[in-house]
Amino acid sequence: MIELQLFLRGDHEEAVRLREVLGREGFVLKRSLDRGEGAEIRLLEGADAPHVEDEEKARQIEELEVALRELRNLDVAKSQFLANVSHELRTPLTAIVTYGEVLRDGLLGELNDRQGEAVQSVISSSRQLLGMIEEILTYARTGARAIDLEASNFPIGGVIESAHEMSASLIRKKGLNWETTVEVELPSASADRDKILHVLTNLVGNAIEFTPAHGHIRVSARRWETDPAWLCIAVEDSGIGIDAQHHEMIFREFAQVDSSRSRQHHGTGLGLAIARNFIQLHGGQIGVDSELGHGSRFFFTLPSVEVNGLSEEP
Amino acid sequence: MNAKPDARSILLVEDNETIRNAFAVLLRESGYVVEQAASGADALARAAEMDPDLILMDLGLPDMNGLEVTRRLKKDPATARARVIAITGRALETAYEACIAAGCSAYVAKPVDTRLLLRIIEEELGKARLEKHPKPPQT
Numbered sequence: 001m002i003e004l005q006l007f008l009r010g011d012h013e014e015a016v017r018l019r020e021v022l023g024r025e026g027f028v029l030k031r032s033l034d035r036g037e038g039a040e041i042r043l044l045e046g047a048d049a050p051h052v053e054d055e056e057k058a059r060q061i062e063e064l065e066v067a068l069r070e071l072r073n074l075d076v077a078k079s080q081f082l083a084n085v086s087h088e089l090r091t092p093l094t095a096i097v098t099y100g101e102v103l104r105d106g107l108l109g110e111l112n113d114r115q116g117e118a119v120q121s122v123i124s125s126s127r128q129l130l131g132m133i134e135e136i137l138t139y140a141r142t143g144a145r146a147i148d149l150e151a152s153n154f155p156i157g158g159v160i161e162s163a164h165e166m167s168a169s170l171i172r173k174k175g176l177n178w179e180t181t182v183e184v185e186l187p188s189a190s191a192d193r194d195k196i197l198h199v200l201t202n203l204v205g206n207a208i209e210f211t212p213a214h215g216h217i218r219v220s221a222r223r224w225e226t227d228p229a230w231l232c233i234a235v236e237d238s239g240i241g242i243d244a245q246h247h248e249m250i251f252r253e254f255a256q257v258d259s260s261r262s263r264q265h266h267g268t269g270l271g272l273a274i275a276r277n278f279i280q281l282h283g284g285q286i287g288v289d290s291e292l293g294h295g296s297r298f299f300f301t302l303p304s305v306e307v308n309g310l311s312e313e314p
Numbered sequence: 315m316n317a318k319p320d321a322r323s324i325l326l327v328e329d330n331e332t333i334r335n336a337f338a339v340l341l342r343e344s345g346y347v348v349e350q351a352a353s354g355a356d357a358l359a360r361a362a363e364m365d366p367d368l369i370l371m372d373l374g375l376p377d378m379n380g381l382e383v384t385r386r387l388k389k390d391p392a393t394a395r396a397r398v399i400a401i402t403g404r405a406l407e408t409a410y411e412a413c414i415a416a417g418c419s420a421y422v423a424k425p426v427d428t429r430l431l432l433r434i435i436e437e438e439l440g441k442a443r444l445e446k447h448p449k450p451p452q453t
Contacts, residue, residue: 091330094425098336101428107343130425 082140086133093133097126132268138198139253139270142277149192149281153305156189156196156221156231157182163200164219170208177216186221187304189231191282196302199275199286203235203298206271210296211239229306230284234299242290251276251286275300322439323347325366325396327357327383329376337370340428346435354378358386361393368438369398371418381416388417397438401426 100123102108104116111119141147160180164171171178189196200219207217215238224232242250253273279286279300290296324346328334334350341348349364351357354377361369369387373380380400387393400413400421413421419441420434 090425091332095332095336097425098333098340098428102336102340102343105429107340127425 079140082136086137086140089133090130090137093126093130097123097130100126135268135270135274139268139274139277142274142281147195147281149195151190151192153188153190154193156186156233156302159189159193159197159200160219160221160233162197163204166201167204167208170205171217174208174211175214176208176211177214179216179218181218181220181222183220183222186223186231187306189302190305190307191302192278195278195281199278199300200233200235202271202275203300206298207235207237207239207296211237215239223304224301229304231302231304232299233302234297236295236297238295241292241294241296242288243292244290247288247290250288321345321347322367323349323364324435325349325351325357325361325364325369327351327354327369327375327380328372328401329353329374333372340432341370341435344432354380354383357383358393361387361396362390365393366396367442368435369396370401370435371398372401373413374403381412381418384413384416384418395442397442399431399434399438 100119103111104119104123157180160182164178164180204217204219211217217238218236219234220236221231221233224230251272253270276286279302282302284301284303286298286300288296288298324341326334326337326341326348328337328350329352331352334352338348338350349360349366351360354375357369357371357375369384371380371384375383384398384400387396387398397420398418400416400418402409402413402421402423410421419438422431422434
């Protein structure tokens with residue numbers, strides 16, 4: 001019997017289909033999940049793999065390998081395409097925003113109130129579009145495996161503070177109550193600080209968006225109960241909550257709970273998929289506890305300096 | 315607005331013509347004398363010619379990295395005087411450190427907020443003025 005080993009992300013549809021086909025062909029499959037490698041199938045050779053005498057079978061294996069290479073190339077090509085398109089979209093939009101701001105600030109002559117409002121709408125919408133394109137670009141980069149981690153040791157409290165500062169005006173606007181709790185003598189995180197800030201900003205952004213005015217957002221960092229050498233960072237809100245049946249789906253790319261055309265909440269549906277990719281690159285976990293109507297608690301785990309066997313610098 | 319006789323000069327380094335034109339309008343209408351360069355090599359040549367007060371440097375240039383251009387500008391006594399503001403693709407703290415190490419005085423993340431950019435330009439030009447005419451030591 002030939003043994004094939006299948007590495008795939010739990011949600012990679014092509015790989016799941018392939019696994020079904022291979023299963024029907026009578027291959028023994030081993031599957032390893034959720035390490036963020038994407039879809040990959042390896043033919044085990046050497047002592048584990050019995051010699052293939054049957055020529056028909058050898059031919060089938062060769063066909064499969066070709067199909068797999070194509071599949072992998074397609075995945076990279078898809079990400080590359082997304083990255084190129086996003087980059088091309090950004091340039092004209094940047095020009096629109098810049099000219100809009102030149103007009104708004106009266107550099108080409110004073111505008112009356114109605115003109116000023118119209119120009120401000122052009123600027124706001126363009127900036128919103130730019131934000132979404134930036135998100136698609138980030139996602140495409142993680143998909144093309146073009147992202148490397150730049151790990152360092154840093155106190156997580158500072159990152160929470162940065163995420164808070166970046167969202168401060170929105171929090172004020174909605175009259176939300178913000179609270180940060182960091183466990184005393186918490187070891188430093190050992191991770192890529194910019195990526196973690198991105199993840200945290202995204203979770204905080206969601207909390208702000210889905211929490212009605214005057215609600216609260218609590219961000220906490222503590223040792224992870226399951227393994228105290230890891231940190232667990234949580235963003236809790238008093239927002240609309242998420243039904244249990246959607247808890248897995250929301251971490252998938254382009255997924256939103258309300259996908260109807262009349263949906264109230266907009267965006268690319270990539271934010272949590274990017275967050276999941278970033279956390280998985282660190283070997284961490286990300287998840288949510290929530291009930292419809294009772295707020296949400298998103299959490300992720302990160303290696304601390306203790307995991308990596310380093311003691312913190314004095 | 316036309317540049318005043320004592321207007322400060324800015325070299326705008328950006329490879330994309332559309333974006334370069336937009337920033338040129340912004341800066342000219344704000345009262346600066348603006349020269350433009352579309353590549354790293356172009357930037358080095360123009361800077362040596364015009365001796366600008368300030369350089370706006372896009373980091374993603376076709377021929378060489380904007381930080382490399384900055385390092386060369388700072389090494390050459392003829393161009394070292396100009397303060398360099400980097401325009402970076404993303405607001406990353408690691409990117410900020412690299413900018414400062416290369417000799418930039420400030421950086422602005424894309425998409426650029428024009429009011430913020432103009433404020434930073436004024437701040438940098440203000441600092442340059444102080445360096446040129448240092449205050450007499452206080453007794």
